[in-house]
Every structure is written in structure tokens, then in C-alpha cells.
Amino acid sequence: MTYLLEAKDLRKQYADKLALRGLNLQIEAGEVFCLLGQNGAGKSTTINLFLGFIEPTAGAAYLNGLEVAANSLKIKQYLAYIPENVxxxxxxxxxxxxxxxxxxxxxxxxxxxxxxxxxxxxxxxxxxxxxxxxxxxxxxxxxxxxxxxxKHAKVLLLDEPTSGLDPKASNEFSELLRQLSQQGTAVFMATHDIFRAKEVGTRVGIMREGELVDVRPTAALNANELEQLYLTYMQ
Ligand SMILES: Nc1ncnc2c1ncn2[C@@H]1O[C@H](COP(=O)(O)OP(=O)(O)OP(=O)(O)O)[C@@H](O)[C@H]1O
Incomplete structure (x- = not known):
């Protein structure tokens, strides 16, 4: 099976900082994967590796089966990126x-x-x-x-897209993401918004110090349980 997004032992070392410690992840069409984690956990590093903006130190990121680092131009046709400020x-x-x-x-x-x-x-x-x-x-x-x-993007990468949006705009944004995922787009979103992650995500991952420490289907948790789980990891 070809996953729309895949990370295999993906690592990123900046000069003196190991920002991502061997990420393994697969995301299918129609999934909305929300990545939670404190400032500096490695969320943007992960997104930048999927975008091909930075090169991995080891391991590989794949987009629609293509290794990102070796196909940095070709993968652009499959993806759309929405940062905090478009x-x-x-x-x-x-x-x-x-x-x-x-x-x-x-x-x-x-x-x-x-x-x-x-x-x-x-x-x-x-x-x-x-x-x-x-x-x-x-x-x-x-x-x-x-x-x-x-552009019929198969993959949508989002880095804190709802930060600073008012609740109505944020709600409308979630609704658009839901529609896109129902049409088969794979969505990968880094966010600090636990409530939004629960509402729009199909799976949620928790990243701590460059490591994906937990992944759950959002249907298995209510928002309070997700918040508690998150806080447990952050202690
Ligand atoms: N270009 C860089 N050079 C050196 N260190 C970096 C660089 N970019 C990020 N880092 C470090 O790597 C770690 C992970 O950063 P990253 O931006 O991925 O975190 P994040 O989870 O997206 O944080 P935030 O929630 O604040 O956006 C941090 O310690 C950060 O200081």
C-alpha cells in the first residue's frame, strides 16, 4: 500500500540539537492527523521535512510514495502547505x-x-x-x-493554521478540512489546540522532545481525556 505521507526513522539534527529522533508514521488518504506538542517539540521540523524545505540527517520522508529529499520538485504537485500566515x-x-x-x-x-x-x-x-x-x-x-x-492537492500540510483565528473562522476552517478529508485528501496538522485536534482529527499524535510518544484515534477519547493524556506526557 502506498501511503500519502510516510516517515521512516526520520531524524533531524541541527548543529547542537537533535530535533527529531527517528519518526515512524504512515498517513492514508482521508486521514486528518493532528500533531500536538509543546514549543520546540519538533512539529515544524517534521512538516519542513515533509515539505522538503530541510534535509533529514537520517531516515526518509515520503509523499505519495516518493522520497521527498530526492523528488523535491515533483512532490510539490501533490501537496499544499498552509502555515500560520499564508x-x-x-x-x-x-x-x-x-x-x-x-x-x-x-x-x-x-x-x-x-x-x-x-x-x-x-x-x-x-x-x-x-x-x-x-x-x-x-x-x-x-x-x-x-x-x-x-490544485487538487493529495496532501495538505498545516502548521498551526488556526492560531489567531476567531472561533467562528476557526470553526469554518475545521469544516473545510473535514470536507477535504472526505474527498480523500490526507491532512497533517501541527497544532497547540487540543479541542480543535479532537474535533477535526481522525488521529492525534503527541510529540515530546523530538519523539512521537503516543498516537490515538480521536474517536477513542473525549476532549478532556485527550487534554489529560497530553498533560501527563508534558509533566
Ligand atoms: N534551524 C535551526 N537551527 C537550530 N535549531 C533549530 C532550528 N530549527 C529548529 N531548531 C530547534 O529544533 C527544536 C524543534 O523545533 P521545531 O520548530 O520543530 O518545534 P515546534 O514543535 O514546531 O515548536 P513550536 O510549537 O514553537 O512551533 C527546537 O529546539 C528548536 O530550537
């Missing part, structure tokens, strides 16, 4: 940003199709033709989701 061109409108990023991914859409993607992602119609420099953080996240959907 990087868009501030002088272009949301519509223009979507047109640009989807054309870079090899898709050429009619304006009506682009508008439909933005609408599906929940961007208010009044914002579509406004410069992105005037957008709220939540609006930029929505354009990020529209880009992910328009």
Missing part, C-alpha cells in the same frame, strides 16, 4: 492570487471556476476582488484552502 501576493486580489498559484501548478481555470473555489472556501464575495494586503488572517487562510483545492 504567504500571498499582497498587491494582487484573492482572485488573482488563486489564478496565479493554480496556473503555477499547471491548471488553467475560467474566472467562474476560480470564483467557485473561493466561494467554496468561504471567502466573502465582497473580498474576492480586493487586494490581499487588506485581508484578515482568516481570509488569507481561506485563499490558501482555495489554492489547495484548485
Amino acid at each position: 504567504m500571498l501576493y499582497p498587491h494582487l486580489t484573492g482572485l488573482e492570487n488563486l489564478a496565479l498559484f493554480s496556473s503555477l501548478a499547471g491548471f488553467s481555470y475560467k474566472e467562474s471556476e476560480l470564483l467557485a473555489y473561493l466561494d467554496q472556501a468561504g471567502l466573502p464575495a465582497e473580498a474576492v476582488r480586493r487586494r490581499v494586503g487588506t485581508y484578515s488572517k482568516g481570509m488569507r487562510q481561506k485563499v490558501g484552502i482555495a489554492i489547495a483545492v484548485a
Whole structure:
């Protein structure tokens, strides 16, 4: 079986810091895997290895069966990345940003199709033709989701995507992730939000000092139990 995301004994040593200590993980289509862990636990390092932004010290990351380090350009067609602050061109409108990023991914859409993607992602119609420099953080996240959907990304990597969003925007974001996973996208999300992880995740992992110390299906725990489990590991 080809997993959409896989880590095999994945390690990352920075100069004097072992940030990731032999991660083993498989994620299938339709899964939403939420990674919890304190500041410095190694969550962003894991995401950056899956993105090919950094090279592993040992082991390998795979995306749709391709080793990331050896296929750093090819894997880009399969993935979309949503960091805490989605990087868009501030002088272009949301519509223009979507047109640009989807054309870079090899898709050429009619304006009506682009508008439909933005609408599906929940961007208010009044914002579509406004410069992105005037957008709220939540609006930029929505354009990020529209880009992910328009490029038919098989894998969505998210690094604390809901931090700083208001509860309504955060809720809408969770709903979009759920829809994407139902369509077969694999979602990997680093987050500090235990409640959100329980709500949107199918599995949750707890990382401590570069080690994945526990993985559970979220259906097996309620939010309080998950919080207790997390706190137990952080003691
Ligand atoms: N470029 C780097 N050079 C040296 N050390 C680094 C580098 N990047 C990260 N680290 C260290 O590696 C460890 C893991 O960092 P990482 O950013 O992966 O943690 P994180 O779980 O994402 O934290 P946060 O929740 O604060 O985003 C930390 O100790 C961090 O200081």
C-alpha cells in the first residue's frame, strides 16, 4: 500500500540539537492527523521535512510514495502547505492570487471556476476582488484552502493554521478540512489546540522532545481525556 505521507526513522539534527529522533508514521488518504506538542517539540521540523524545505540527517520522508529529499520538485504537485500566515501576493486580489498559484501548478481555470473555489472556501464575495494586503488572517487562510483545492492537492500540510483565528473562522476552517478529508485528501496538522485536534482529527499524535510518544484515534477519547493524556506526557 502506498501511503500519502510516510516517515521512516526520520531524524533531524541541527548543529547542537537533535530535533527529531527517528519518526515512524504512515498517513492514508482521508486521514486528518493532528500533531500536538509543546514549543520546540519538533512539529515544524517534521512538516519542513515533509515539505522538503530541510534535509533529514537520517531516515526518509515520503509523499505519495516518493522520497521527498530526492523528488523535491515533483512532490510539490501533490501537496499544499498552509502555515500560520499564508504567504500571498499582497498587491494582487484573492482572485488573482488563486489564478496565479493554480496556473503555477499547471491548471488553467475560467474566472467562474476560480470564483467557485473561493466561494467554496468561504471567502466573502465582497473580498474576492480586493487586494490581499487588506485581508484578515482568516481570509488569507481561506485563499490558501482555495489554492489547495484548485490544485487538487493529495496532501495538505498545516502548521498551526488556526492560531489567531476567531472561533467562528476557526470553526469554518475545521469544516473545510473535514470536507477535504472526505474527498480523500490526507491532512497533517501541527497544532497547540487540543479541542480543535479532537474535533477535526481522525488521529492525534503527541510529540515530546523530538519523539512521537503516543498516537490515538480521536474517536477513542473525549476532549478532556485527550487534554489529560497530553498533560501527563508534558509533566
Ligand atoms: N534551524 C535551526 N537551527 C537550530 N535549531 C533549530 C532550528 N530549527 C529548529 N531548531 C530547534 O529544533 C527544536 C524543534 O523545533 P521545531 O520548530 O520543530 O518545534 P515546534 O514543535 O514546531 O515548536 P513550536 O510549537 O514553537 O512551533 C527546537 O529546539 C528548536 O530550537
